[in-house]
Amino acid sequence: MPDTDTIKNVLRMFSYGLFVATSPSAEGPRAATISWVTQASFEPKLIAAAMRKGTGICEAVRESGRFALHVVGAQQPDLAKTFFKVNAATADEIAGYRYGLSEHGVPILGAASAWLECEVVEEANQTGDHTIFIARIVDADSPSEGVQALPLRDTPWHYGG
């Protein structure tokens, strides 16, 4: 078995973006920044997103079966930073970010340069400390044409290792 530092160093070489995940819950909208996200299928169009078990966002997605992923743009590190912590939502904003509800009740942030609304089709990762939600895309928009996503490696943060 290799030492823990070696494994951590290799895992830290993985490439990620930053996304704000939102989901409806009985206590109101939840939002959290995540980065362990990948496309999972071309046809049908599926994505996979890992969320730490026991967190508000993970529980909300498990219960509702629905979430949105907002791509954090290159000029939006503050958007990502805001949702590292848990924020209470009012009827139309979370931590100062305005949102609307999709027809399925999923919060869509107005500040997002691009977003996907998703419906969970499978939960995976029984033995891990994150649930992997595999989800089909039911809606999408990219209001700000030409925006580049913020790579995690271009920030002071990391998530992995």
Added chain:
Amino acid sequence: MPDTDTIKNVLRMFSYGLFVATSPSAEGPRAATISWVTQASFEPKLIAAAMRKGTGICEAVRESGRFALHVVGAQQPDLAKTFFKVNAATADEIAGYRYGLSEHGVPILGAASAWLECEVVEEANQTGDHTIFIARIVDADSPSEGVQALPLRDTPWHYGG
């Protein structure tokens, strides 16, 4: 439902690295470049890697339950390009890249700046055109200290949308 182009544009904003996945098979070592990879758990240390169903690499991993992920370094686009196509292996090289076998028989490429050897603990994505292998890390090394990974967006290639 949004138009296909919108979905594709948002999916193309996702951030990926490049990895050469290898696996043993009855017909000899398989190797293929993949990019839909993410860490999936801190404790235990798990990764998730999606491979297109029906490909040689996907079948090899399904059968053996084992694979290695080699991180493609910033100076190694040719390594990634080589394994976009299927290459026959000899006893010690695939497409000119020398390899050794781990104690579990998994091919480890000598050219890799960093690699993880993995053991599948779960297969997911029943409805997708890729299998998601969730796997624990059984070995790792990063022979070339300080190497940066090659982000997919810094290449002429894409995989997603």
